[in-house]
Amino acid sequence: MKVSVEMMTAALLLGAIATSAIAFQSGRDPAYQNARESGLVGEKSDGYLGFVVPPSSAVRALVEDINIKRKAVYSKEALANGATVEEMALRTGCRLIAERTVSGEKYQTSSGQWRTRDGTAPELDSRCPQ
Numbered sequence: 608m609k610v611s612v613e614m615m616t617a618a619l620l621l622g623a624i625a626t627s628a629i630a631f632q633s634g635r636d637p638a639y640q641n642a643r644e645s646g647l648v649g650e651k652s653d654g655y656l657g658f659v660v661p662p663s664s665a666v667r668a669l670v671e672d673i674n675i676k677r678k679a680v681y682s683k684e685a686l687a688n689g690a691t692v693e694e695m696a697l698r699t700g701c702r703l704i705a706e707r708t709v710s711g712e713k714y715q716t717s718s719g720q721w722r723t724r725d726g727t728a729p730e731l732d733s734r735c736p737q
Contacts, residue, residue, distance in 0.1 A: 642666050649713025652732040654696030659713045659721045701735030
């Protein structure tokens with residue numbers, strides 16, 4: 608029974624983390640949305656945004672700001688759950704790629720290749736929770 612409660616708690620926390628990370632994106636300025644839609648930046652399975660092509664200084668600053676905020680969320684959740692920041696980031700990254708990227712957006716595979724999301728399921732890192 609204890610394992611089930613812990614698993615349920617972990618699932619709820621992962622949802623909260625993903626929601627928090629997405630909140631950083633949803634209210635972002637149009638430059639971020641444009642960079643995402645244009646394929647300049649994409650989601651990485653490590654929970655952070657990455658550069659698909661060499662960025663302008665404005666896009667670099669925007670992505671660095673988002674990634675700093677994401678790391679703060681991951682750090683807080685890791686501390687609260689006895690996990691590492693990297694574990695929390697990976698779980699959220701997997702979820703962001705699987706559930707929040709839309710057709711035409713970029714994501715990075717575990718091999719480091721950038722792919723464009725289409726109507727099929729994305730290629731997720733083998734460490735992603737099933």
